Amino acid sequence: MNKPDSFYPIKFSDFFPATCIERWMTHGEKISFKKGEFIQTPDKLSERVLLVISGHARLFHLNMNGKECVLGIATEGDFIDLLHVFSDRERHLFSKALTDVTVISLSKQEVKRAVQETPELAMAIMHYLTNKLEDTIEVLEQVAYEKVEERLLFQLKKLANHDEANNGWAPIPSFITHKDIAGMIASTRETVTFLLNKLTQTGEIKQFDQRVWVPIDFFS
Numbered sequence: 001m002n003k004p005d006s007f008y009p010i011k012f013s014d015f016f017p018a019t020c021i022e023r024w025m026t027h028g029e030k031i032s033f034k035k036g037e038f039i040q041t042p043d044k045l046s047e048r049v050l051l052v053i054s055g056h057a058r059l060f061h062l063n064m065n066g067k068e069c070v071l072g073i074a075t076e077g078d079f080i081d082l083l084h085v086f087s088d089r090e091r092h093l094f095s096k097a098l099t100d101v102t103v104i105s106l107s108k109q110e111v112k113r114a115v116q117e118t119p120e121l122a123m124a125i126m127h128y129l130t131n132k133l134e135d136t137i138e139v140l141e142q143v144a145y146e147k148v149e150e151r152l153l154f155q156l157k158k159l160a161n162h163d164e165a166n167n168g169w170a171p172i173p174s175f176i177t178h179k180d181i182a183g184m185i186a187s188t189r190e191t192v193t194f195l196l197n198k199l200t201q202t203g204e205i206k207q208f209d210q211r212v213w214v215p216i217d218f219f220s
Contacts, residue, residue, distance in 0.1 A: 013051060013077040015124045020114050024051065028104035039095040039103065040080060048105050050080040055101030056175055060183060061092050070183035073098070073176070083129075085111050098175040143186050151185040152195050156205065156214050169206060169213040 013021055030053070033039050039057055040050065057074040059081075074080050074095065081093050085108045115121045142151045159181075160170040178196070179189040196212060199205045206213040 015121050016114055017118060024104055024106060028106055031103050031105055033097040033101045035097050035099050037097050039097055039101060041094055042091050047108055049082055049085055049108055049111050050103040050105055052076055052078050052080065053102050053104055056098040057095045057101050058098050058180060059093060059095050062094060068183035070180055148185065148187050148191055149195050152192065155181060155184050156212065160214050165216055168216045170216055172212040174211050
């Protein structure tokens with residue numbers, strides 16, 4: 001699932017020293033959330049950063065009209081709102097459990113200290129920020145100039161899980177809903193459902209086992 005243009009965040013936990021991760025796993029406060037529960041809101045856990053150890057969570061902002069702008073999907077090994085550790089700006093991130101989720105709650109100071117003690121992490125974060133900036137520009141171009149159908153196909157490419165590919169087709173994770181996809185492409189759930197059905201009829205995608213599948217050659 002780890003592709004250069006994937007919608008899933010870089011697993012920063014891979015860059016931290018193994019001893020640091022072991023200490024957090026052993027002594028960190030573990031918190032569990034049921035599917036559908038909010039893990040984090042802008043006014044919650046302001047001095048904490050969360051490390052996902054199981055499950056999948058949707059990361060998003062809400063605009064003034066209450067519409068979601070989905071920023072990514074956090075999975076095992078991902079930090080939720082890691083960049084807030086290095087920012088003094090007001091946070092706006094929401095995270096919600098797409099499946100049952102367990103996280104470790106860490107203090108911002110503890111994470112910041114680990115980064116200061118590991119210079120390679122600073123380079124990894126710079127690399128991540130550069131990629132995020134490029135991704136943001138790409139999304140803005142899509143929203144400004146591309147039709148919704150083209151934005152949908154672009155997003156399906158990012159979401160497809162190559163690890164589960166079968167007979168030339170790669171699936172979209174089953175926990176991602178039409179509403180989630182709509183929040184990723186600045187559209188509505190109804191429009192996404194309509195377009196998915198249309199693309200299925202034209203053979204550009206498949207829908208079976210309650211999942212959307214896209215062809216492997218779609219990525220070439």
